Amino acid sequence: MRLTARGAGLCAAAAALLAVGLIFGYRHLVVLGTACVASLLFAAGYVWWRPRLTVSRGVEPDRVMGGESSTVTLRVGNTSRFRGATLVAHDRCGPASVPVPLLRLRAGGETTAQYAVPTARRGVVAIGPLRVVRRDPLGLMALARGYGGTAQVWVYPRVHRLSAVPTGITRSLDGRDDRVPHGTITFDTLREYVVGDELRRVHWRTSARVGELMVREQLDTSLPRLVVLLDDRRASYPDPELFESACEAAASLVMAAFREELPIALRLLSGRHAAGNATRDYLDLLAEAEISDISEKSIEELRTRRAGDTLVYLTGDPDLSRVSALKTAYPTLVAGVFGEAAPALERVVVLAVRDGTEFAAAWDGVRTW
Missing domain, CATH: 4.10.860 (DNA Excision Repair, Uvrb; Chain A)
Incomplete structure (x- = not known):
């Protein structure tokens, strides 16, 4: 109060x-x-006096690409048996406050309100709770109360289509690395049979020994294992819009890898990472990423434990000395530098661009894939 x-x-x-x-x-x-x-x-x-309100909230969809539509639906009910309510509530939507008029909400009644979530910028939009401010007729006092829960909307970076992908590296049994345009299928591991598996992949000898069906998992050793390393240091981006462009490039690489069914890992320089078979995990990480004053964690980890054979480093800092130290660990090394020209480095493909659109064009223009 x-x-x-x-x-x-x-x-x-x-x-x-x-x-x-x-x-x-x-x-x-x-x-x-x-x-x-x-x-x-x-x-x-x-x-x-506290209005007896019930608030239920729905967001559809809760994950969108930048610029797509997302709608919040509020259902507000008055559970009082005798008193109606005429209020003007405000629902928090990111940094803004959206007015939600509750006019002549009779006792036992319910009203529905909808509004659009702003999705022009990448990020996680926090929604709710519904805030009701009650004022007296003389305007002497005001008391705000919150109703209902909260929700979030993940706004993903815009994705630019990439048509080119690395060809991959085949690892032969005697230790040689050969670039080939097609994959080589080899045995990887055994797992339990699930409905839908092909019977020709059942390993009958092991199945007889353990008493249940076991299926061979196979791996294409020529598929490139992509690692995208996104620089999220504040000092690397004199203009915050450059970080947005770097996030768009990372999202474009993730979607291109999933389209081509290539294994990929996404890491932030601060240490957060995503890997797996769901694009949602990668895009959620990119929506949540923010530039900050951080200590670098991923560089040393990638140097000591190689996570793939093609490393793509996205940054706004033209100083590539950090990532150039990884040349011995990764056969293919690409650096996307946003905003400023970057010096050419031996065995490093440097793409100096201004935004995500230019990155997509420069990526597809590389002839060494």
Whole structure:
């Protein structure tokens, strides 16, 4: 509960009137001061009454690409059996506040309100709770209460189609690395049979030994294992829009890898990472990524434990000395530098671009894939 500017003025006037009236014996001033106090007490009692509201919230969809539509649906019910309510509530939507008018909400009634979530920028939009501010008729006091839960909308970076992908590296049994345009299928591991597996992949000898069907898992050793390393240091981006472009490039690489069924790992320089078979995990990480003052963790990890054979480093810093140290660990090394020209490096494909669109064009223009 808080006093408005009018309420604070009335409170000060009440104190002054009562003090002067009681000290100097002016009864009329005492009456006026008492009336001011009564008004404040009435205002406090009025705003203290809590509307009995139920709030349910739905967001559809809760994950969208930048610029796509997402809608919040609020269902607000008045569970009071006797009193109606006429209120103006506000629902938090990211940094903004969306007014939700609740006009003549009768006892036992329900109303529905909808509004669009702003999805122009990448990020995670926090929604809710519904905030109801109750004011007295004299405008002396106000009391805000929250209703309902919260939700989130993940706004993914825009994706630019990449038509070119690395060809991959085949690892032969004697240790040689050969570039080939097609894959080589080899045995990887055994697992339990599940409905839908092909019977020709059942390993009958092992199945007889363990007493249940076991299936061979096979791996294409020529498929490139892509590692995308996104620089999320604040010092690397003099313009925050460059980081947005780097996120678009990372999202484009993720979607291209899944389209071509290539294994990929996504890492932030701060240490967060995503890997697996669901694009949602990668895009969620990119939606949540923020530039900050961080300590570098991923460079040393990638140097000591190689995570793939093609490393793509995305940054706004033209100083590539950090990633150039990984040349011995990764046969293919690509650096996408946003905003400034970057020096050419031996055995490193440097793409100096300004935004995600230019990155896609420069990526498809590389002839060494």
